[in-house]
Amino acid sequence: MTTAHGPSTPKIVQDLPVIDIEDISFWYGEHPALRNVTMSIERHGITAYIGPSGCGKTTLLRLMNRMNDLVPRIRMTGSIRMNGEDIYGPDVDVTRLRRRVGMVFQQPNPFPKSIYENVAYGPRIHGVKSGGFLDEIVERCLRRAVLWEEVQDQLEESALELSAGQQQRLCIARAVAVEPEVLLMDEPCSSLDPVATSRIEELMLDLKEDYTIVIVTHNMQQAARVSDFTAFMLHGELVETGVTDAMFTTPRDRRTEDYITGRAG
Amino acid sequence: MGSKWSKDDALIWLSGGGLVLCFLMVAGLVLVIAVQGLARFWPQDLTRYVLRDGSIILGHETSRAGVRTIGSAGERSVAYRLRVETGNRERYPQGYVWLEEARIAGQDNPREAVVVEQVRAGEIFGFLDSFVDDGAVVARGYDAVRAHYQAQYPELERLRRQRALSIVLSSADGRQHTVSLANVRHIYAPNAMTAWDRIRHYAAGAWSFLWTPPRDENRHGGVFPAIFGTAAMVILMSVVVMPFGILAALYLREYGSPGPFLNAVRIAVNSLAGVPSIVFGVFGLGFFVYFLGGTLDRLFYPEDLPAPTFGQGGILWCALTLALLTLPVVIVAVEEGLAGVPLKLREASHALGATRFETLWRVVVPVVLPSILTGLILSVARAAGTVAPLMIIGAVAFAPELPVDGVWPFVHLEREFMHLGYHIFDTGFRPAGGEAALPMAYTTTLLLLVIVVVLNAAAIGLRSRLRRLYSLSAGQA
């Protein structure tokens, strides 16, 4: 699938990180949410953010596709680059950025439309008109999200009738339909039962072939199971980051160890 | 990457334009009302127009309009003409003339030009010629007549009764015109007025608008009976609507147990809120006036029949009809208040062994009192502005007697009455006094608008203070 990376990614950067976060600090009004966070997100891997709730994981994630732009009274310093380009630069088209950096939310949030329309929504707003082509995209994406078998006979029914797990997979299909490079997932399994959770995890491992995935999770087992890299955050600071196996076996920082072993947080 | 804004942002702006447009249109209409309504009392300069044919006209310009014409060769031209208020309705029955600008040879604003406000038959514009006392000329010329008039002014009332006083005016073209002082309310020379004089004149005019009855088929005078009638009707209505509104709200929120009856009451409130005001008027005519009023007449006033006493439109029936109309307003306001009383307050009271009524009386009512006041204000504002039902049941253009006066039994519930809103309809829709009554209608409209807006603003302010209070007390929980 060549289109998955988008044509704007030159061969030469294929081995560089997709996203470089450099010295990011962030405030909601007077309340500091992030302090001097620096790290990079590797291409075609799954990067997991772990940490106690309120430590700024969601905030950091939402900075990567500028979903925080609309929150009033925010302030940010530092820079985030995607493929070397500052995404907060003056000439950036936010809608194009978000198309390249998709997002799946904590609560499944399908639109109150039919299943078909949910998946077709993204391609439609980006200019796909032909019905046949749309049908193709919808089927491909639903298959990609391992949902096709379950819903192929009820494409015209409301997406709100699906189970929570199915809804979340639909949201993944919807995100995949605009062919992003990076997929941000904010605790995608926190509202799902164990069966649905494991299906999503399988799906993530499968999607990693084509996409760079960033996932926030509460659940350390999940991070250990699916991610290649892990970052541990605490009180708005990035404590430690590294290859998942290493981090779970030999954490470098005391605080990471405490958290992993369940002594804190 | 593309530029930072797209045509979509322009669409957002367009939708914002919709919002702004709504407000601007309302603001524009209110502005027109305010300007027209407020300009009425300002003394305007009198201009003397000398026309090419030698005739002379004294008056003030009220508007200028272009008339399009096509010449014989097909060339287009616009001729402008002035609408000039002339007063002197004996000579100019309409009270104004159109003057083509091309006909005007010259114009000036003579300092001595005066306006004589008459009790009847409107204003006269002219020049003071002489002061006549029982047939003898006692003063002649502007300064002398003016001085004499001003010297006599304090005793005018007494002198007027003893002797035949009159003022002779000469109009701009030299005709003489005698005005009996008994018919003179006020004389002033607008062109000679200082700014301070004008302000005083303005204030006096506005004051008398509020406190005097209309004169001269609503072309002059004030709207006092309409203000009085509106107030009386609204008070009467409040007396009826408040108890029923509060009781119904209590039933809906406190006493009613869930079930079909409570649902029926709820549906009744909603339906009542949706009934058009004119339908209430028709209902009022059929039920209150003809049925109730007719019955009352048969029982208590049989000697007057067939002339109706209560069997015709009157202030009581209007008040009752508007009470029905504003019932939902009161109920909604009181209900909101009741809903805002924190449950823990009630529970605390119940836990101390208080009955439902005691809880209500000592705990709930004090908190809800401002909401009741809000309901009262809103219903009053609504009733003051509702006209349609009154057209059918009892408001009239001119009522010789007030509904409350010194004649026993002092309060005359059966009387027809004047109402501000109806007054606007009457002077604006088919004015008996012709176009000359319109300025008065504008002022009345402004007055009604101010009353309603002030009342509503008060209610809104009260309610938002209440909400803040509730949220504070909830926050402390």
Add this chain to the structure above:
Amino acid sequence: MTERTRHRRMDRRRLMDLLVGRLAALGGTVLILTILSVFAVLLWVIYPLFLSPAEYRWGISGPDGSEPGQSLLPLIFGTLKGAVYALLFAVPVSVLAALYASQFLPRTLKETLKPLVEIMAAVPTVVLGFIGGVWLAPYLASHVFALFLAPVSISGAVVAVFVLRHRAPALFRVFRHPGREIWLLLVAVLAGGWLALECGALLEAAYLHAGYNTWFKESLGITYEQRNAVVVGMVMGLAVTPIIFTISEEALSVVPRSFSEGSLSLGATRWQTAVRIVLPAAGAGILAAVLLAFSRAIGETMIVVFVSGNVPDLDWSAFSGFMALSAGVALELPNAVRDGSLFRVLFLAAFLLLVSTFAVNTVAELVRRRLRRRYA
């Protein structure tokens, strides 16, 4: 305190409780009786019409006051015409305004807007009717070209100011603050209106040689009546705008944020999100708002009395007047002989108004309830 006095006090307390409870129930009963008796009284007056229809001549004297017309049809038609033109004006403007207020306006500005809208809703319709009939109708009658131009020039001015702001941001630094653009919009709309007036005057100079009446006759082949459906549409539109605005704004605001976030995260613009996701999700609420406004417009009296011209014609033309049921009742009932045929027919007209507004309101309420259930 002895045992007995305590007992008696207890009884008094219970009695009071009981009494107030009964009174409250009485209040509820009065409400039910009222709405029932409204129906009953009207029906009581009307029913002879149905017993012997031949005895009663239906309708109202014609425009020239001579022959009684044949039916209420022109009045029913007039009511619908007025309501339709009012909605044609009000729905686009107020739904757009609600969309803007709910999606793009900062919270603080929205909070100041709400009381303003509430006050707008409280303006008595006799005031609107008066100013519409006495000032606006004659004014528009002498500015018809400007009226035609206004929609284009106002939107044009808004877009022009928008483009200017983005091309030359330095000029507009003051307005950078979110929400400040509302002042720019104000200027833009005013400028657009002014432009329409100026261009209208130019067009008049070029194309008009004997007033608009002749122009309408010659160019469009229709009669221009000063009090016409367009003016009614504008004035009554303004009267129902607060209803549509308030209810649709509420419906749009309760659409969960997660929907719009989902859309934005797919790279949709804010406008696409508002129109394709939020607007449809609030569709039922907006429909209810429009229905309620429709019912208000049907029952509205003073505005049509003043502005519609009260001519019982059957003509959809935007520039001709009409007579509405409500205006017919208000103007004719005071002159109708008690229990005469006109009297009964006017009661029938009132009954039609009652039933139709009742029906429309009920539908609106059901629609609204469905929406509430969905996002509860």
